[in-house]
Amino acid sequence: MNDPNMNDPNVVIAAESLGKSYGALTAVAGINFRIHRGECFGFLGPNGAGKTSTMRMMQAVMAPTSGTLRVLGLDVAREGKAVRQRIGVCPQTDNLDVDLRVRENLLVYASYYGLSRSERERRADELLVFADLEAKANARVPELSGGMKRRLTIARALVNRPEVLLLDEPTTGLDPQARQQLWQKLRELKESGVTMVLSTHYMEEAERLCDRLVIMDHGKILTEGTPRALVESHVGREVATPSQVRPAGLEDVFLHLTGRGLDA
Amino acid sequence: MQPFFRGAWAVAARNLRVWRTMALASVLGNFGEPILYLLAMGFGLGRVVPPLDGMTYAEFIAPGLVVSTVMYTATFEMTYGSYTRMAEQGVWDAILATPVTPTELCMGELIYAGVKAGVGAVAVLLVVAAFGLVQSPLAVFVLPLGFVAGVLFASMALAVTTVSKSYEAFNYYFTLVVAPMFLFSGIFFPLEGSPRWLKLFAQVLPLTHVVQVSRACLRGTFDGTAAVHVAVVLAMTCGGVALAAAGARRRLNH
Ligand SMILES: Nc1ncnc2c1ncn2[C@@H]1O[C@H](COP(=O)(O)OP(=O)(O)OP(=O)(O)O)[C@@H](O)[C@H]1O
Numbered sequence: 020m021n022d023p024n025m026n027d028p029n030v031v032i033a034a035e036s037l038g039k040s041y042g043a044l045t046a047v048a049g050i051n052f053r054i055h056r057g058e059c060f061g062f063l064g065p066n067g068a069g070k071t072s073t074m075r076m077m078q079a080v081m082a083p084t085s086g087t088l089r090v091l092g093l094d095v096a097r098e099g100k101a102v103r104q105r106i107g108v109c110p111q112t113d114n115l116d117v118d119l120r121v122r123e124n125l126l127v128y129a130s131y132y133g134l135s136r137s138e139r140e141r142r143a144d145e146l147l148v149f150a151d152l153e154a155k156a157n158a159r160v161p162e163l164s165g166g167m168k169r170r171l172t173i174a175r176a177l178v179n180r181p182e183v184l185l186l187d188e189p190t191t192g193l194d195p196q197a198r199q200q201l202w203q204k205l206r207e208l209k210e211s212g213v214t215m216v217l218s219t220h221y222m223e224e225a226e227r228l229c230d231r232l233v234i235m236d237h238g239k240i241l242t243e244g245t246p247r248a249l250v251e252s253h254v255g256r257e258v259a260t261p262s263q264v265r266p267a268g269l270e271d272v273f274l275h276l277t278g279r280g281l282d283a
Numbered sequence: 284m285q286p287f288f289r290g291a292w293a294v295a296a297r298n299l300r301v302w303r304t305m306a307l308a309s310v311l312g313n314f315g316e317p318i319l320y321l322l323a324m325g326f327g328l329g330r331v332v333p334p335l336d337g338m339t340y341a342e343f344i345a346p347g348l349v350v351s352t353v354m355y356t357a358t359f360e361m362t363y364g365s366y367t368r369m370a371e372q373g374v375w376d377a378i379l380a381t382p383v384t385p386t387e388l389c390m391g392e393l394i395y396a397g398v399k400a401g402v403g404a405v406a407v408l409l410v411v412a413a414f415g416l417v418q419s420p421l422a423v424f425v426l427p428l429g430f431v432a433g434v435l436f437a438s439m440a441l442a443v444t445t446v447s448k449s450y451e452a453f454n455y456y457f458t459l460v461v462a463p464m465f466l467f468s469g470i471f472f473p474l475e476g477s478p479r480w481l482k483l484f485a486q487v488l489p490l491t492h493v494v495q496v497s498r499a500c501l502r503g504t505f506d507g508t509a510a511v512h513v514a515v516v517l518a519m520t521c522g523g524v525a526l527a528a529a530g531a532r533r534r535l536n537h
């Protein structure tokens with residue numbers, strides 16, 4: 020497919036027939052999507068849907084096995100280094116540097132992007148404020164709570180002032196309060212203009228944060244749209260359960276499309 | 284600085300920073316063992332060993348012990364140390380999400396190991412010198428030798444790490460490669476006059492050539508033969524670095 024929109028400057032990420040196999044297992048089965056500058060785009064799906072595989076290809080740390088994927092106009096397979104210079108990544112499992120203290124994590128990470136010494140110091144201090152971790156600047160990583168670790172990981176992903184921020188299940192494993200706090204941070208980031216891509220298996224998260232999203236299952240995209248449009252087109256505004264009538268949500272969309280719940 | 288070395292240097296600097304914060308505690312653990320060998324073998328066993336090539340036994344083994352530190356420091360660092368960063372801590376995963384490439388990461392690890400091994404060599408050299416076992420100012424060349432040989436042993440170890448699925452593999456590497464190298468590289472006995480098989484075997488061991496260079500430096504007898512050993516060390520280092528980098532690229536999926 021030779022699409023002229025490939026060169027649209029508002030398209031930050033474009034996937035065409037993107038696929039990933041691990042040996043005989045197909046994790047991502049030829050998907051197409053476009054992510055626009057400044058939006059928050061979500062990948063919603065149950066365990067094993069292929070969210071992380073898709074994210075890792077967008078991060079240019081794992082090459083696609085079929086199709087093409089361009090991030091910021093660059094081909095991830097051939098120009099991975101240039102892609103990684105301009106994006107930020109928050110992986111599904113924390114990989115903060117446990118040999119380093121909190122502030123050092125930011126300083127050292129900034130050095131991998133080639134920031135000057137003074138810029139590294141400035142960024143580290145700004146991001147400690149952003150992540151509400153000034154009081155923990157000299158703490159060791161294992162002394163942080165789960166929510167603090169996540170905030171530090173997100174702060175670390177911002178050291179290079181990325182144009183796109185990729186968040187793989189940013190709030191999984193956090194308690195409701197820590198999750199709310201993190202959502203607040205992510206909304207602040209979105210308002211600052213950074214393009215955000217996140218994967219999640221919480222419909223509430225997708226509904227609150229995403230402008231547009233796709234629902235994935237078994238490596239395929241089932242549907243795409245704004246959270247509201249998806250709900251309205253697939254299930255209508257309300258659903259009747261045996262005991263009540265309540266507003267319909269993305270969970271119902273997923274149920275409608277697959278015949279099973281998201282956590283199944 | 285060229286972007287390539289910038290990435291490698293950032294990785295080396297990260298490891299050096301971690302080492303620095305534990306340096307004092309680790310110096311003895313890192314570099315204490317050769318001193319024990321010097322005391323037990325050089326001054327204990329040495330009393331019953333006749334002079335070799337005009338050297339007391341302690342003088343004979345001192346140059347080898349200085350560079351055995353290099354081998355052990357670099358090897359420990361690039362086996363247990365690197366494997367932990369790669370497979371346990373996720374340090375490498377985090378680095379590879381930045382513009383740093385697997386090749387740069389590999390080079391950074393090797394530079395770090397080379398620096399640490401060079402520092403170790405100097406630490407042992409100072410002790411050896413304090414015992415009066417250094418005869419020539421050429422001994423200062425132990426620092427660059429320690430760095431280059433450190434990179435050599437680091438590259439061999441890192442190549443093994445990139446094909447390891449667990450820490451178990453390192454037991455084999457230490458028993459089958461590192462220990463024989465320590466014993467048969469002419470640290471403890473002169474290779475001249477050894478059985479033919481042993482002489483030939485020793486020639487393929489990188490440490491043999493490093494020991495010869497070190498001995499030439501400490502005694503001040505640097506000649507054409509020593510220069511050939513330097514060339515062999517440099518060539519082996521290039522080969523080892525290429526091997527480690529290829530291993531890193533393969534393992535790290537780029
Ligand atoms: N490195 C790998 N080697 C082999 N199979 C893999 C690998 N990574 C993922 N898979 C498989 O690919 C499929 C998709 O996995 P992926 O991690 O992309 O899903 P996910 O949507 O992120 O799931 P989760 O919500 O559990 O994180 C799964 O069947 C998984 O077992």
Ligand SMILES: [Mg+2]
Nearest residue numbers: 070071072111
């Ligand atoms: Mg995942």
